[in-house]
Amino acid sequence: MSTRIVHIASNTFREAVRDRVLYNLIAFALLMSGAAVLVGQISIGIERLVVVNLGLTAVSLFGVVIAIFIGIGLVSKEIEKRTLYTVLSRPVRRWEFIAGKFFGLAGTLVVNTAFMAVGVFAALLYVSRAFHRADAWILVALYFIVLQFLMITAIALLFSSFSSPLLSAVFAFSLFVVGSFAEDLRGFAALARGVSHWLATGAVYLVPNFASLNVISSVAHEQPIAKQFVVSSSLYALLYTGMVLCGAVLIFERRNLK
Amino acid sequence: MSAIEILGLEKTYSAGLWRKRQRCALRPLHLNVEAGEVFGFLGPNGAGKTTTLKLLMGLVFPSGGSARILGREIHDPRMKAQIGFLPEQPYFYDYLTANELLEYYAQLSGVATQERRRRVIEVLGRVGLEDAARLPLRKFSKGMLQRVGIAQAILHDPKVLFFDEPMSGLDPIGRRQVRDIIVELKALGKTVFFSTHILSDAESLCDRVAIIDMGELRGVGAVADLTATVEGKVEIIWHGSSLPASLQALTSESHLSGDLVRAVIREANQDAAIDALRHLGVRILSITPVRTSLE
Numbered sequence: 001m002s003t004r005i006v007h008i009a010s011n012t013f014r015e016a017v018r019d020r021v022l023y024n025l026i027a028f029a030l031l032m033s034g035a036a037v038l039v040g041q042i043s044i045g046i047e048r049l050v051v052v053n054l055g056l057t058a059v060s061l062f063g064v065v066i067a068i069f070i071g072i073g074l075v076s077k078e079i080e081k082r083t084l085y086t087v088l089s090r091p092v093r094r095w096e097f098i099a100g101k102f103f104g105l106a107g108t109l110v111v112n113t114a115f116m117a118v119g120v121f122a123a124l125l126y127v128s129r130a131f132h133r134a135d136a137w138i139l140v141a142l143y144f145i146v147l148q149f150l151m152i153t154a155i156a157l158l159f160s161s162f163s164s165p166l167l168s169a170v171f172a173f174s175l176f177v178v179g180s181f182a183e184d185l186r187g188f189a190a191l192a193r194g195v196s197h198w199l200a201t202g203a204v205y206l207v208p209n210f211a212s213l214n215v216i217s218s219v220a221h222e223q224p225i226a227k228q229f230v231v232s233s234s235l236y237a238l239l240y241t242g243m244v245l246c247g248a249v250l251i252f253e254r255r256n257l258k
Numbered sequence: 259m260s261a262i263e264i265l266g267l268e269k270t271y272s273a274g275l276w277r278k279r280q281r282c283a284l285r286p287l288h289l290n291v292e293a294g295e296v297f298g299f300l301g302p303n304g305a306g307k308t309t310t311l312k313l314l315m316g317l318v319f320p321s322g323g324s325a326r327i328l329g330r331e332i333h334d335p336r337m338k339a340q341i342g343f344l345p346e347q348p349y350f351y352d353y354l355t356a357n358e359l360l361e362y363y364a365q366l367s368g369v370a371t372q373e374r375r376r377r378v379i380e381v382l383g384r385v386g387l388e389d390a391a392r393l394p395l396r397k398f399s400k401g402m403l404q405r406v407g408i409a410q411a412i413l414h415d416p417k418v419l420f421f422d423e424p425m426s427g428l429d430p431i432g433r434r435q436v437r438d439i440i441v442e443l444k445a446l447g448k449t450v451f452f453s454t455h456i457l458s459d460a461e462s463l464c465d466r467v468a469i470i471d472m473g474e475l476r477g478v479g480a481v482a483d484l485t486a487t488v489e490g491k492v493e494i495i496w497h498g499s500s501l502p503a504s505l506q507a508l509t510s511e512s513h514l515s516g517d518l519v520r521a522v523i524r525e526a527n528q529d530a531a532i533d534a535l536r537h538l539g540v541r542i543l544s545i546t547p548v549r550t551s552l553e
């Protein structure tokens with residue numbers, strides 16, 4: 001069983017690597033890191049802050065774009081092009097297919113993040129001339145970015161399992177934006193009364209809390225991230241991702257392929 | 259045990275905004291295919307052939323009934339290791355080469371690692387694509403894609419094969435190769451179930467055929483039996499200059515050529531026609547059954 005998931009994941013990774021659009025997005029991300037160096041040079045005394053902030057934001061933003069752009073087509077494209085027929089006619093369970101697609105894209109994003117992180121560290125080294133102890137927190141920020149990628153990949157995959165690529169992109173992106181303002185939504189739920197309170201509270205729990213996973217600003221200001229926070233955030237991200245993937249599997253298991 | 263047992267399999271789609279309109283794609287279908295048979299599934303466009311195949315492959319879910327392949331239910335993964343499927347107008351991952359695609363499918367089918375390379379080379383040779391093994395599939399013609407499709411279906415040496423329009427898109431040489439492959443598979447004891455519009459292929463390849471139209475099974479049997487029951491006629495040729503009056507009521511068509519008369523008569527009237535001609539002292543040259551094609 002697990003070997004089939006690995007094979008599907010490997011094939012998904014290979015597809016992403018051979019997609020030329022991916023390289024354009026990575027190039028843009030690296031360009032932004034380079035631009036951060038220029039911006040840092042006109043912001044005397046806060047070069048490091050600017051480079052870390054802009055660089056990690058570029059990694060996060062472009063990673064989300066890649067996750068949504070590739071994720072929305074993971075299932076729907078295979079159904080549309082009927083490449084799924086010759087896969088599912090083999091001893092491959094539908095949930096294995098979903099799992100393999102998820103791990104394939106997740107792996108792609110981890111590798112992308114690693115490449116883009118090299119760009120950020122290179123830019124940091126250029127402006128700071130040496131690495132400092134506090135720079136290690138950048139790795140924690142990158143870890144949190146990867147957690148966000150896992151969540152958004154699962155969300156894109158969920159929508160891809162029943163919706164068209166265009167609608168999936170709209171839903172996934174909308175959910176990312178709302179999730180980025182999840183703390184504000186929580187504040188609104190606390191202030192609201194009656195039906196609005198219940199609806200907003202429901203939304204707080206359903207919407208992915210990307211805001212809580214955004215530690216870029218803290219890391220840029222060289223503030224440490226508590227171990228407990230890392231553990232609780234990891235559990236939240238993995239649990240949310242798992243639940244969304246279960247939803248994707250439940251939908252896909254009963255879907256008639258055209 | 260039959261290789262394929264279809265037990266009342268049916269499919270109805272719900273259409274419309276509120277999904278209240280019902281469209282019956284396949285009425286309850288009962289069909290058995292014996293092991294080692296080459297079985298043709300014939301019907302016009304929209305008859306339900308592809309729906310039946312998709313139900314058997316577990317790509318769509320039946321509204322009723324069930325089916326077994328090699329004694330196992332159609333959603334049993336253990337069964338799927340024993341079958342191969344070629345969809346109609348197949349499309350594959352165009353960023354892969356033929357080699358990579360077949361390696362991938364071999365992995366998914368559970369072909370042993372040490373066996374994979376050998377099997378891939380072998381099937382590429384069988385379908386005539388050994389020279390194109392390293393080309394990306396986006397550069398393949400329609401016919402080449404069809405042949406890759408057959409290669410992936412036979413790659414893991416399955417016991418039962420399902421082909422949906424296997425000759426589609428092929429030139430005469432390609433079609434000949436596919437026919438030869440099907441004959442080879444039969445000689446190896448495989449069961450082949452294929453849908454086709456090309457009646458001559460069904461007639462020449464199939465042990466039995468089933469004819470489906472508007473989602474309903476119209477007939478099953480050996481090709482010879484089906485054509486014999488459709489219409490029984492005989493052609494009688496004799497020396498003469500015209501069709502005798504006594505035969506005109508019995509003849510469905512006649513043709514004069516020089517001093518020969520050719521008449522097509524219903525089998526039921528054969529004896530009466532022969533008696534009439536003998537009574538006239540006519541010299542009968544031949545009496546031949548007229549075999550109606552599946553068409």
